[in-house]
Amino acid sequence: MPDAMRAKRASQDPPAPIPRMVKCPQCGKSVPWTPESRYRPFCSQRCKMIDLGAWASEAYRVPAVEKDDDETSSDGGDHLPD
Numbered sequence: 001m002p003d004a005m006r007a008k009r010a011s012q013d014p015p016a017p018i019p020r021m022v023k024c025p026q027c028g029k030s031v032p033w034t035p036e037s038r039y040r041p042f043c044s045q046r047c048k049m050i051d052l053g054a055w056a057s058e059a060y061r062v063p064a065v066e067k068d069d070d071e072t073s074s075d076g077g078d079h080l081p082d
C-alpha cells in the first residue's frame with residue numbers, strides 16, 4: 001500500500017481536494033489520478049489499448065535474430081527495414 005509512504009511524504013502538505021492530474025500519454029488529455037480513472041494514466045480504455053497496441057507492435061518488430069552490430073550501431077529508431 002503506497003498510502004503509508006504518501007502520508008509520510010506529504011505530512012507537511014494539507015490534503016489536496018483536487019486529485020493530481022496526469023496527461024494521457026496517448027492524446028494528452030488531463031486525467032485525474034484517482035481510483036475512478038480506471039485506465040490512468042490514460043483517459044480511456046481506448047487510449048490505453050492504442051498505446052498497448054503500439055507498444056506491442058514495436059516489441060514484435062524487434063528482430064529475434066542477433067546480428068553483430070559492429071557497424072550497425074546507429075540506432076535512429078525511425079529506420080524502416082525493407
Ligand SMILES: [Zn+2]
Pocket residue numbers: 024025026027028029042043044047
Ligand atoms: Zn487519451
